Amino acid sequence: MARARPARGDTLSAPGAGLEAAADALEAAVPGAVSRSVPAAGLGTYRLGGPVAVLVRVADADALARVAAVLGAHPVPRVVLGRGSNLLVADTGFPGVGLLLEGEFEQVDVSADRTEVRAGGAVALPVLARRCAAVGAGGLEFFVGIPGSVGGAVRMNAGGHGRETRDVLLEARVLDLADPAAGIRPKAVGDLGLRYRGSAIGPDDIVVAAAFRAEPEAPERCAARIDEVVRWRREHQPGGANGGSVFRNPPGDAAGRLIDASGCKGLRVGGAVVSGKHANFFQAEPGATADDVFELVRRVRARVHDATGVLLEPELVMLGFPGDPAS
Template identity: 45%
Template sequence: MSAELKRLLQDSLGERAKFDQPMSVHTTWGVGGPAWCVCQVASQEEAALVIKATRQAGLPWMPLGRGSNLLVSDAGYPGVMLRLAGELASLRRQGDCLWAGGGAHLPAAVKFAARLGLAGLEWAAGIPGTVGGAVATNAGALDSDMSRLTRGITLLLAEGETARLEGAQLPAGYRQRSLPRESLVLAALLALQEDRPEAVGLRCDQALARRRRSQPTGAASAGSVFKNPPGDYAGRLIEAAGCKGLTVGGAQVSAKHANFIVNRGGATARDVLALMREVRQRVLKSSGVELEPEVEVVGHA
């Protein structure tokens, strides 16, 4: 079955279907074994074709953005990672809204909005994901998040049909959004407000500078590893538990921000998972709080 699928993907996507791809090159953590296939699709039709064929072959599939919230296991992913490109990664103005393809790079969307003098997305400066990934994870910072901006979403559902949902139709919580199972965010319409481009640009610069001061922005990471528990900060609890600098193999709790685990070079998923377990145990012991991962673990540990 998978030989047939491989042929079909090669025939329809050519070089855009890459097999046996190390996920360490497709994730910001730089960690993870091979995915059976990483596909780049440039249209809704291509996405639907890949999903249908993959399901028929009995393999799993999942959307892949920039891999900035993923920890892929060392054993890899036994299916198809689907990445959006071309029109599905483009940006355009629609009145006071920003229309963004699900594969659009979030930093590019932030800059595009600033150039147009559209305010509201400045908090996302420095988040290295895609618009689709940010919608799916309800990414947020500085007391804002994607759900507050999202006026509508175009989804491709598992059976191949599309659905246009109003923002309010999708329940959202802290770093979570209830998308239908096995769905792909093809595009999002973000509601912004007109402002002077210089004022928007300045707020983006301020958000970036703030990140650079408090986060290890130059190191390979996946951002915050654990969610903030109600009324507290995961970083504060991890630091109070004495975990800053704690190391397992190539993975280390950042000395700059305790809720970041950085890859010092050569880290494996096993190193990161072992370090996450150790941090959770120490925090539980010192404060009684059970931290919940914010990063998504993919594949068999």
């Protein structure tokens, strides 16, 4: 899950000398961790999009501090890419810095009494769910059906099957790129402003780790719940190249129902199509482009608004596109 931050006074239209200077400084700060012009197709579940101008792989807290210091001195567009499970990058690419947490940010630690789980922000949610289930740390099984990361789950208050991240979250550890000297700070759940598919976590904040409440149980019971979530997902949600739910559910209704009721199920733009299995999932078929998906989002949003009066809010994060998809 990703959230982009254009630097103050910048746009997403052209990299310019500022981005080149930032890339050079990043290469000096974290040698071997910086790549240029990396295809977005390999960074997200849509498997589409042009190049991310600068990609930085951040392996530990020390490297993150150095990267944050560079970005503080070079105000360029930047985004934490996460698992790329709700991300769509334009065919023209993203003219900024993409951050990928890995290494120590992919660690999972379960307490001896199985009541607390600590996980790095880059841990994939299905991995977290299965590791906890294997040792009988129950209550996190719903995460197996969410193809995002721990950091993204905290930021978006991800949920499913009657549970949300805030139901099990104890604490998050956050670095503010706008104030890197403050370091990584703990944040209590009450300070995160968690709400339906959102939070008060700012665009400059990076969730580097989180602690979750767990319940000691027999691993077999946890595994059975994992299997049930996986079975439900296979029956009700499409596979293939997609970015998960495209729109947030409006209060008291479901985006998928509104899309279906507006006659959009099966609607196609190029190689992008509204899923026949779940209308709030847009699939990218072979030959699709990111622009196809973006235009499909725009058309569906407009049709639903015309038919129902409801203006759906995208959950999908779209980088490098000109303007709002409803325009």
